[in-house]
């Protein structure tokens with residue numbers, strides 16, 4: 001991995017134009033690591049990289065330093081040929097949606113990720129399924145590059161780490177996660193301030209919407225499975241934004257007997273987006289049956305079926321794993 005870090009450093013040094021991609025429906029890891037890398041490239045390589053997103057950019061993360069650097073992919077000339085493209089936290093190329101053409105057109109493609117389902121679609125693939133977040137891989141890389149963090153970069157990495165470890169409580173919370181957290185706090189990051197900015201700034205309607213969705217949960221198999229669905233009708237009733245469903249699935253999993261929890265969300269007509277969480281069951285075979293991906297205990301997929309049918313299909317598939 002150390003050699004890969006140095007190879008990327010050389011590629012950044014050589015490149016005149018650089019673009020960094022986050023995945024669709026961006027989370028704290030893909031956004032935090034994108035900005036951390038962008039700021040690092042500016043600070044130590046003296047270069048301006050373009051940071052891009054696809055679809056909607058959640059306003060929730062606007063507390064991140066230099067958040068305004070994120071550009072909508074639709075505002076970038078699709079025929080442009082960047083010297084270097086870097087994808088961060090992008091498990092598969094289709095997670096770049098309409099940005100994939102710009103990625104493919106680049107002279108050199110790097111793929112930095114921690115999803116076990118990542119097949120290594122780049123020219124350079126820096127993938128570690130044991131890393132708690134992509135920010136952790138970046139942190140190791142910046143050390144190898146011998147480039148110390150500043151407060152802004154540390155804050156971006158902290159959001160990446162905090163969100164992907166569920167505030168240091170998921171199974172991926174390794175000794176390295178705590179050491180990294182300690183190091184970032186040492187750089188001046190305030191855990192309380194970052195936590196409040198990320199988790200305690202929900203609009204009132206979001207809190208009420210989430211409570212409603214939790215209320216509609218249906219339990220199966222002696223309470224081992226918890227499913228709830230979100231229709232477009234529910235969304236419009238609460239004036240819900242795309243990210244209003246964020247975190248609900250963890251509430252479902254918090255029930256004592258629950259092994260697998262799922263939120264099924266009607267996106268457009270005939271499409272159902274699924275977020276799955278488990279306590280100890282490996283979900284990757286389940287979501288891969290539906291063309292999805294992710295981590296062992298946290299995974300997702302989009303089922304090209306109306307929500308009621310998707311619900312039944314997914315429930316049967318999950319029940320086949322639950323004794």
Ligand SMILES: [Mn+2]
Nearest residue numbers: 029089134164
């Ligand atoms: Mn991640």
